Amino acid sequence: MNGDLVVQRPEGLYCPPGDFYIDPWRPVARAVITHAHSDHARHGNGHYLAAAPAEGVLRARLGDIALQTLPYGETLQHHGVTVSLHPAGHVLGSAQVRLEHGGQVWVASGDYKVAPDPTCTPFEPVRCDVFITESTFGLPIYRWCPDEEVFGDINAWWARNVDHGRASVLACYSFGKAQRVLAGVDPSIAPIVVHGAVKPLNEAYRAAGVSLPDTTMVTDVKDKADLRRCLVICPPSAAASPWMRRFGAAQTAFASGWMQVRGNRRRGGYDRGFVLSDHADWPGLHEAIAATGAQRVIVTHGSSPAMVRHLRERGLQAQAFETEYGDDVVEADLEAGGEVS
Incomplete structure (x- = not known):
């Protein structure tokens, strides 16, 4: 749609007014990184922005990169877009990206879980008009035990x-x-x-x-x-x-x-x-989506068709973005090559 704060491009999810990408899968000049898993944080970008707690794991995985960090909840302005990063509860330093511009608020979740975890900052719901959500385990069979x-x-x-x-x-x-x-x-x-x-x-x-x-x-x-x-x-x-x-x-x-x-x-x-996951299960995904108050939801990797259909049945505007993000299997495949990253 015209005026969208995030659109699909061959390089990844792009913010047109800010001229930057979120977790691009092709090298770009400016990248906002939600977390350091290899399908979201890749080599070759000119400049990286990530949450402050992610610095150590990003450098362990990507080496000497041009990295700018931002504490959770603090804002910066880039080409008129207000950007802030908020805890996603996925892994150390994982963040949701909040974008505000032209009276709109969008949030890109990256990967997230709502269950408590002592190794990272808990998930924080962020109110928005449009929520971009993962759906790695976006089927009703996925329900985690405590x-x-x-x-x-x-x-x-x-x-x-x-x-x-x-x-x-x-x-x-x-x-x-x-x-x-x-x-x-x-x-x-x-x-x-x-x-x-x-x-x-x-x-x-x-x-x-x-x-x-x-x-x-x-x-x-x-x-x-x-x-x-x-x-x-x-x-x-x-x-x-x-x-x-x-x-x-x-x-x-x-x-x-x-x-x-x-x-x-x-x-x-x-x-x-x-059964132990760092992603939200089916109830967790819907809990997180509801907490944003968003009337429009864009679904990325995972069980996107099932999630879109369910959200539409609940009366929300829902669609899917085709991305090159994987899931836990991507990490396994990358590690099979003997790389830490």
């Missing part, structure tokens, strides 16, 4: 494996999910070993003031008996690599929202699946 139940199951699984003298290998994405798992498990059960892809992100979290338990690298384990009782946090690619041999006959599990569908665990060859 974290305390999930971590109770993970701790019990780990403790049983310790009793049987076998390591517990928990595959999860190196940025965000790994740190959330570390913050939720009981470190008194046995030592915790992390993969090399996880370590620099842990350091960035700790530098940002997030409390995580002590961990070690496998090469630093002094007592080899610990390799038969430890909890191993690694990306999915490592769980299917020769790196695993040093842990012997380990039990394997995968922590992801995709584990809600049992067939995904079987296809991955995991012994267990724990």
